[in-house]
Amino acid sequence: MSDLVVIIQCQLAHNRCSGFACSHSFYERQGAFVDYPEGTRYLSFTCGGCCGKGVAAKLEHLAGKLRKKTELKPDNVVIHLASCMTTDNHHYDRCPHVDYIRSIVAKKGFTRVVEGSFVSASATELRSRGVYRDYQQSTSRD
């Protein structure tokens, strides 16, 4: 069964971002999405705002819809915590609540979590030069 990719964006970033770069990266299989086979589906929503507590209700809603409307189980879902949440970039630093949000995702039974989505070439270059701070990223897709 094909996976469902769920991108969770930073609400603060989303206030000024349409999410185009992330969805384009997914459909072009770029950035954090290079390995997904054709047929993989995609959904995105925001964390709901600081402190990320709203993720719980959204994931509960998602889990309910998956149960009622699809054959997908939580193991078929890969949660991508979007780059706007997990990296340092021009507009925002890494979200200070990432670990809390990850704990909610785990509590709701979703074990496949990836940090990152769209990868900006210019931000990557600035990170390599130390202009933006780099962070240790952890990934558990499989």
Ligand code: SF4
């Ligand atoms: S909790 Fe984190 S990801 Fe969500 S709005 Fe606040 S800073 Fe952004």
